[in-house]
Amino acid sequence: MSPRDPHSTYTAFWENTGDRFPSLKGAPSTEYYFECERTLFQDYVPALRDLLLLKTDLWDEAKNTEILRWAAEQGAKPVGIDIAVSIVQQAREILRHHDPECIVADVRALPFRSGAFDLVYSMGTIEHFPEYRTAIGEIYRVLRPGGLAIIGVPNKLDPFLRPLLVSLLQVFGRYPYGMEKAFTPAALRRLLTHAGFRVTALSGILFMPGWLRILDLWCHMRVPRLIGITGWLVRPFAWAYRRFPSVRRHGYLLACVVVKPDGAAQSLPPQKVP
Numbered sequence: 001m002s003p004r005d006p007h008s009t010y011t012a013f014w015e016n017t018g019d020r021f022p023s024l025k026g027a028p029s030t031e032y033y034f035e036c037e038r039t040l041f042q043d044y045v046p047a048l049r050d051l052l053l054l055k056t057d058l059w060d061e062a063k064n065t066e067i068l069r070w071a072a073e074q075g076a077k078p079v080g081i082d083i084a085v086s087i088v089q090q091a092r093e094i095l096r097h098h099d100p101e102c103i104v105a106d107v108r109a110l111p112f113r114s115g116a117f118d119l120v121y122s123m124g125t126i127e128h129f130p131e132y133r134t135a136i137g138e139i140y141r142v143l144r145p146g147g148l149a150i151i152g153v154p155n156k157l158d159p160f161l162r163p164l165l166v167s168l169l170q171v172f173g174r175y176p177y178g179m180e181k182a183f184t185p186a187a188l189r190r191l192l193t194h195a196g197f198r199v200t201a202l203s204g205i206l207f208m209p210g211w212l213r214i215l216d217l218w219c220h221m222r223v224p225r226l227i228g229i230t231g232w233l234v235r236p237f238a239w240a241y242r243r244f245p246s247v248r249r250h251g252y253l254l255a256c257v258v259v260k261p262d263g264a265a266q267s268l269p270p271q272k273v274p
Contacts, residue, residue: 007106010129011083013178018086021176024064027220028231029206029213032238034065036205036251037123039241040150041071044201044257045119049075054142056107056122056135058082062090067121072098079117081105107135115144123152123205124253127181136195143260148200151192152255155204156182162210162252185249188256197258204251208237213252 024030037060041048053076055061055068061080072078072095079101082088092102105111107122108131120139126132136151143149156163163182169175183191189199206213216230240247 007108010178011106014082014084015086017176017178018059018062018082018084018090021063022221023062024217024220025066027216028227028234029208029216030064030220032208032234032241033206034067034070035238036241036248037065037067038070039248040203040205040255041067041074043203044150045148048119050077051075051118052077052116053079053119053121054110054112054117055080056120056125056139058087058091058102060123061094061102062087066094067123068100069095069098071121072100076119078102081107081110083107107138110138110142112142114141115147116142118144118147120147120149120151122149123255124154126151127153127183128177128179130179132181133191133195136191140195140197140260145260146262147260149197149258149260150255151188151258152205152253153188154180154182155250155252155254156184156187157250158182158210158252159250160209160211160252165210165214183254185254185256188254192256192258196260198261199256199258201257202249203255203257204249205253205255207241207247207251208234210252212237 048071053071058080060067061069068078068080078095078098080091081103083106085104088102088104092100095102107125120143122139126135139149154163166175166180185202192199212233216234219226219230
């Protein structure tokens with residue numbers, strides 16, 4: 001590939017990020033993140049045993065919540081991909097006791113047969129490149145008819161204005177995750193419906209201010225003695241998430257639960273998404 005090829009540039013960016021980025025494990029907001037992800041599975045896929053589960057990136061396993069490891073402990077058969085070799089290697093080590101299949105691959109061109117998976121989990125993946133429709137089409141293709149997917153993206157209507165914060169950080173070159181597109185709930189539903197999915201639920205994770213997540217992670221990495229303070233600040237949002245399910249869809253990541261209809265064709269239907 002030419003060095004100017006956008007896919008090559010994207011791969012190089014995440015390879016470099018995977019090599020240099022510190023672990024976020026153990027931060028109070030990461031524990032809250034994990035609780036939110038676990039709640040999603042418990043609410044919408046309570047029986048994970050023997051399900052072939054594809055996760056569309058392995059960042060969480062290498063750096064964050066280890067949610068795929070938790071799903072494997074519930075009996076799921078874990079499969080994960082990531083575009084960065086270093087992230088895949090770190091994830092394999094985390095999942096080594098669960099017979100994982102972790103491979104280097106791109107969600108825009110999944111190296112699996114059509115209808116291969118019972119469940120696909122894609123949280124915070126497709127917003128990082130312009131070809132998110134292609135990625136959704138690939139998720140649709142590899143999910144079996146009747147299978148379920150949970151697809152999460154940044155919430156454009158986050159009440160704490162996280163998309164604005166991200167835009168400001170990007171202007172000053174201080175946002176470490178590259179390109180990031182936010183979606184309204186209506187836009188996400190429209191995207192998934194046009195791909196052929198049937199939307200069954202809308203939820204979300206991380207109902208909290210984006211600045212608090214950033215502050216908590218900064219303290220975790222730079223001044224660990226202060227995470228008692230940030231943990232205290234995170235606690236009310238975690239309590240509200242547990243106590244009031246209606247706030248979940250106002251998290252800074254939306255989570256749409258979708259089903260591929262029984263008898264659905266394996267090829268992606270024509271899309272006319274604005």
